Amino acid sequence: MNVKELPPEIRAEIDPELAKPTRVHPIARSQYANLWIKREDELSSGISGGKLRKYASLIPYLKRQQIDTVGMIGGPNSNNLVGLAQLLRENGISPLAFLREAADPQLRGNALLLALLLAPHETETISRRSWDNVEGLARQRLQNLEKQGSRAHLLLEGCYGFPALLGTLTLPEDILRNERDCQQTFPRIYIDCGTGLSAIGLILGLERLLGSDSSNREVVVTLIAETESGFLEKLAEMRACLEKAYPVTHDSRVNIRFLQPILSPKFGSISKALFDECRTIARETGLIMDPTYSVKHFAAAAADHNKDGQSAAPSLFVFNGSALGICGFQDKLANSVNLLESD
Numbered sequence: 100m101n102v103k104e105l106p107p108e109i110r111a112e113i114d115p116e117l118a119k120p121t122r123v124h125p126i127a128r129s130q131y132a133n134l135w136i137k138r139e140d141e142l143s144s145g146i147s148g149g150k151l152r153k154y155a156s157l158i159p160y161l162k163r164q165q166i167d168t169v170g171m172i173g174g175p176n177s178n179n180l181v182g183l184a185q186l187l188r189e190n191g192i193s194p195l196a197f198l199r200e201a202a203d204p205q206l207r208g209n210a211l212l213l214a215l216l217l218a219p220h221e222t223e224t225i226s227r228r229s230w231d232n233v234e235g236l237a238r239q240r241l242q243n244l245e246k247q248g249s250r251a252h253l254l255l256e257g258c259y260g261f262p263a264l265l266g267t268l269t270l271p272e273d274i275l276r277n278e279r280d281c282q283q284t285f286p287r288i289y290i291d292c293g294t295g296l297s298a299i300g301l302i303l304g305l306e307r308l309l310g311s312d313s314s315n316r317e318v319v320v321t322l323i324a325e326t327e328s329g330f331l332e333k334l335a336e337m338r339a340c341l342e343k344a345y346p347v348t349h350d351s352r353v354n355i356r357f358l359q360p361i362l363s364p365k366f367g368s369i370s371k372a373l374f375d376e377c378r379t380i381a382r383e384t385g386l387i388m389d390p391t392y393s394v395k396h397f398a399a400a401a402a403d404h405n406k407d408g409q410s411a412a413p414s415l416f417v418f419n420g421s422a423l424g425i426c427g428f429q430d431k432l433a434n435s436v437n438l439l440e441s442d
């Protein structure tokens with residue numbers, strides 16, 4: 100197999116120290132025949148999975164623009180806010196979080212981590228009533244800071260946007276490296292979707308890297324926090340941005356399919372079955388998965404993959420999350436574990 104890498108003009112936008120290689124391995128349980136895991140959770144100890152790939156192009160972009168203050172938007176349980184707060188701090192950029200008012204008054208999980216990372220003056224709580232207008236409120240606040248001489252930049256929820264897309268193109272590049280290293284091809288790749296940016300980067304990157312071979316690949320997207328039409332709209336938008344910045348000569352397409360979560364399908368919702376599944380996955384595979392994204396993603400993807408039975412072609416499951424994601428649910432998980440103590 101010949102080596103397929105991103106072109107140097109895209110590479111130049113990405114910090115390779117952040118978008119590091121990660122490994123793949125199969126699940127050692129016969130009921131998951133030929134289901135492999137891409138260990139994006141190992142990119143960082145404190146940042147949820149593939150987020151680091153977005154930051155790998157976003158941070159260099161902010162530094163080039165000499166930004167000193169970054170406005171960021173999200174809910175109290177956002178993995179993105181916790182991850183960004185760490186990297187902005189590391190780079191001497193001041194974070195300013197526009198945080199949706201919490202339904203849960205207790206500081207736990209990501210809300211606790213965020214409170215640990217941000218001083219009170221770096222957080223502005225936006226009431227649920229005003230949340231629809233959060234972008235307007237944030238822009239206004241940043242404009243005021245700019246009048247006082249700051250160079251400020253507002254990031255959308257989940258860092259959705261072109262500067263973060265470029266870093267996500269390193270995921271397909273690294274998957275093709277894994278394929279060369281283990282002499283294995285993955286015709287089907289399962290990925291989860293919040294804003295969809297990581298899945299979009301996977302699709303657009305595969306098309307860039309594989310050209311006309313793209314049609315042999317299928318990307319299956321689990322819609323955790325987005326709709327099919329919303330995803331396709333964003334895919335078209337990012338494709339247009341990428342083609343404008345880095346023109347292509349071929350028109351290649353991967354096949355795309357969508358899955359709805361089976362367990363607690365509504366984004367952010369939880370259930371006993373979800374925590375029981377979290378326990379089952381840990382005991383069967385050794386993977387500690389966050390219930391918000393990865394457990395729902397795994398339940399949907401494994402069921403889809405297993406439909407093909409023991410003769411299934413190798414599929415790759417992108418584990419985008421992190422064990423840190425269980426922090427907010429310790430009491431619920433304790434229940435799931437205790438109930439089965441006798442077996």
Ligand SMILES: *Cc1c(COP(=O)(O)O)cnc(C)c1O
Binds near residue numbers: 292293294296298421
């Ligand atoms: C943020 C996050 C996602 C969503 O990534 P998008 O690029 O916004 O779709 C998926 N899984 C986990 C665990 C995440 O933390």
